[in-house]
Amino acid sequence: METPILRMAGEPEDSNELYIKREDLLPFSMGGNKVRIGEAFFDDMKQKGCDCMVIYGSRHSNLCRVLSALCKSRGVPCVMICSHEDGEEQEITNNTLLVDWTGTEIVHCRKQEIAAAVEEVMNRQKARGMAPYYIFGNKYGTGNEGTAAGAYAEAYKEIREYERRRGFSFDYIFLPSGTGATQSGLICGKLLMGGEASIMGVMISSREYGRAREVVREGVASYFEKTGKSLPEDYQKEIHLLDQYRQGGYGRYDVRIEACVREVYCRDGVALDPVYTAKAFWGMKEYLKEKQVEGKKVLFLHTGGGPLFYDYLTKREKASL
Amino acid sequence: METPILRMAGEPEDSNELYIKREDLLPFSMGGNKVRIGEAFFDDMKQKGCDCMVIYGSRHSNLCRVLSALCKSRGVPCVMICSHEDGEEQEITNNTLLVDWTGTEIVHCRKQEIAAAVEEVMNRQKARGMAPYYIFGNKYGTGNEGTAAGAYAEAYKEIREYERRRGFSFDYIFLPSGTGATQSGLICGKLLMGGEASIMGVMISSREYGRAREVVREGVASYFEKTGKSLPEDYQKEIHLLDQYRQGGYGRYDVRIEACVREVYCRDGVALDPVYTAKAFWGMKEYLKEKQVEGKKVLFLHTGGGPLFYDYLTKREKASL
Numbered sequence: 001m002e003t004p005i006l007r008m009a010g011e012p013e014d015s016n017e018l019y020i021k022r023e024d025l026l027p028f029s030m031g032g033n034k035v036r037i038g039e040a041f042f043d044d045m046k047q048k049g050c051d052c053m054v055i056y057g058s059r060h061s062n063l064c065r066v067l068s069a070l071c072k073s074r075g076v077p078c079v080m081i082c083s084h085e086d087g088e089e090q091e092i093t094n095n096t097l098l099v100d101w102t103g104t105e106i107v108h109c110r111k112q113e114i115a116a117a118v119e120e121v122m123n124r125q126k127a128r129g130m131a132p133y134y135i136f137g138n139k140y141g142t143g144n145e146g147t148a149a150g151a152y153a154e155a156y157k158e159i160r161e162y163e164r165r166r167g168f169s170f171d172y173i174f175l176p177s178g179t180g181a182t183q184s185g186l187i188c189g190k191l192l193m194g195g196e197a198s199i200m201g202v203m204i205s206s207r208e209y210g211r212a213r214e215v216v217r218e219g220v221a222s223y224f225e226k227t228g229k230s231l232p233e234d235y236q237k238e239i240h241l242l243d244q245y246r247q248g249g250y251g252r253y254d255v256r257i258e259a260c261v262r263e264v265y266c267r268d269g270v271a272l273d274p275v276y277t278a279k280a281f282w283g284m285k286e287y288l289k290e291k292q293v294e295g296k297k298v299l300f301l302h303t304g305g306g307p308l309f310y311d312y313l314t315k316r317e318k319a320s321l
Numbered sequence: 322m323e324t325p326i327l328r329m330a331g332e333p334e335d336s337n338e339l340y341i342k343r344e345d346l347l348p349f350s351m352g353g354n355k356v357r358i359g360e361a362f363f364d365d366m367k368q369k370g371c372d373c374m375v376i377y378g379s380r381h382s383n384l385c386r387v388l389s390a391l392c393k394s395r396g397v398p399c400v401m402i403c404s405h406e407d408g409e410e411q412e413i414t415n416n417t418l419l420v421d422w423t424g425t426e427i428v429h430c431r432k433q434e435i436a437a438a439v440e441e442v443m444n445r446q447k448a449r450g451m452a453p454y455y456i457f458g459n460k461y462g463t464g465n466e467g468t469a470a471g472a473y474a475e476a477y478k479e480i481r482e483y484e485r486r487r488g489f490s491f492d493y494i495f496l497p498s499g500t501g502a503t504q505s506g507l508i509c510g511k512l513l514m515g516g517e518a519s520i521m522g523v524m525i526s527s528r529e530y531g532r533a534r535e536v537v538r539e540g541v542a543s544y545f546e547k548t549g550k551s552l553p554e555d556y557q558k559e560i561h562l563l564d565q566y567r568q569g570g571y572g573r574y575d576v577r578i579e580a581c582v583r584e585v586y587c588r589d590g591v592a593l594d595p596v597y598t599a600k601a602f603w604g605m606k607e608y609l610k611e612k613q614v615e616g617k618k619v620l621f622l623h624t625g626g627g628p629l630f631y632d633y634l635t636k637r638e639k640a641s642l
Contacts, residue, residue, distance in 0.1 A: 028590035269349035
């Protein structure tokens with residue numbers, strides 16, 4: 001389903017035209033980019049002849065929420081491996097509550113023990129006679145980069161069609177960059193379908209910059225390999241990653257991002273969450289200011305995360321009591 | 322903006338085809354029917370030359386959330402009168418938190434003191450040099466029924482167009498019936514544009530049945546009067562209200578509705594809340610079973626209420642700890 005692209009009110013001092021693509025309105029499990037990506041993983045699982053899903057993410061994971069709901073609605077068993085950072089507070093999130101509703105088993109592990117946890121769960125499911133599918137490939141989480149990227153290579157078409165209808169080109173597309181799959185996909189789309197926009201991933205996690213770039217590159221290369229298309233030699237010039245707005249890493253934010261959440265809701269009635277979308281939106285605004293970008297058409301990809309918005313709303317309220 | 326109509330999975334034993342119109346995906350302030358209705362009130366306020374909004378609702382009110390956000394985004398002062406039932410628990414809701422974010426002043430009153438509170442706020446705003454607009458008309462909340470109804474007279478077009486595209490007619494349209502405005506609007510639409518569907522309001526509040534019927538009737542009559550169209554004599558036969566599924570009244574629900582919330586999420590990835598949409602959805606299913614309705618095409622209007630879904634998700638979690 002196509003999601004709308006809408007003009008944002010912006011601040012009075014903005015000289016740029018801001019637009020937002022509302023992936024948060026995808027009509028399944030609270031929406032978000034992970035709906036498209038989850039569907040792509042699901043199709044890939046079936047193509048590979050597997051009958052059981054093994055998923056991985058943190059307690060904030062939107063992907064795990066969507067995949068657990070997809071599996072439940074289609075009668076496919078699902079196990080989630082949920083990693084925790086050392087010293088992270090163990091508060092329950094809306095996303096893990098929803099994963100729990102679907103009957104998905106949650107296996108907890110420390111951030112350093114993911115590979116071992118994946119291996120154990122895969123072996124256990126095999127011993128039960130199932131053919132498990134780990135969404136990220138091998139136990140180290142590599143080998144399946146092209147699948148998730150494919151979803152946004154497709155979605156990029158909608159942006160191109162919007163540009164054609166409106167008779168203009170975006171100069172920039174900003175989005176939160178976490179796993180890198182959505183960004184890889186958009187880059188694939190641009191390489192295949194053309195377009196003027198620079199695709200700008202705003203890093204929201206603590207992933208090391210060089211590694212993050214490499215993951216986006218792998219996603220692009222892997223999608224082209226998978227689909228048998230020929231990859232332009234200079235494709236790496238399309239990878240733009242901003243690492244200066246992550247405020248200490250994944251899940252961390254300060255009052256500037258909190259103000260952004262509230263301001264965007266009050267100006268445009270759009271809910272952003274501080275872990276992903278508000279951090280990226282704030283980073284985008286800072287970038288445009290710092291680089292003195294003016295008079296441009298700028299698209300922000302709202303990648304969803306409604307449950308995290310409400311985690312924040314409720315937590316903030318508790319804190320102020 | 323048009324919202325999608327989607328086929329629902331339904332339960333294996335369903336012989337009816339279930340569809341859902343996703344008003345919850347309207348792209349402003351978490352969506353829902355109140356986005357269309359809020360816009361209609363806003364336009365009416367401007368037409369009447371007013372410059373200050375006075376709104377009324379309970380702490381669960383989706384309308385107040387939307388109107389406060391509309392006012393904030395357009396620079397119009399707004400005051401919310403928030404009523405409380407005697408003995409009602411005073412827990413803060415996501416909707417009142419969001420109203421608070423917009424800077425809307427909240428005036429609390431008891432359920433029996435609404436008229437006095439409205440009068441006081443109106444007088445105070447006038448004394449400050451403003452021209453206040455009370456959304457529901459006079460201080461007793463009557464006189465402006467046609468405005469809200471107009472929003473859904475318009476939205477009914479989208480249902481007719483969907484029927485035309487698909488080459489079939491719905492047999493039923495079910496929706497939660499609280500204030501009655503959405504139902505009045507759909508009935509106006511049907512009277513003006515035709516259609517086969519019986520429009521079934523599932524009462525979710527403790528409003529007395531005869532009074533509820535009268536309010537829906539007034540909404541219809543008032544819209545026709547406002548627009549100068551001629552009202553068919555037998556229009557009252559279009560009013561169908563079900564009062565047997567309200568489970569003790571507004572905001573009350575038992576395990577059957579809780580099961581419905583969870584089942585619909587697990588089957589279709591759709592979030593319903595126990596105060597409005599899940600109560601109506603459950604009532605619809607009960608009605609279809611009791612009346613042995615089979616082989617029909619049934620549309621459910623998802624009127625939104627995302628913040629109430631998360632109120633429930635969080636509360637349920639707390640209760641289970």
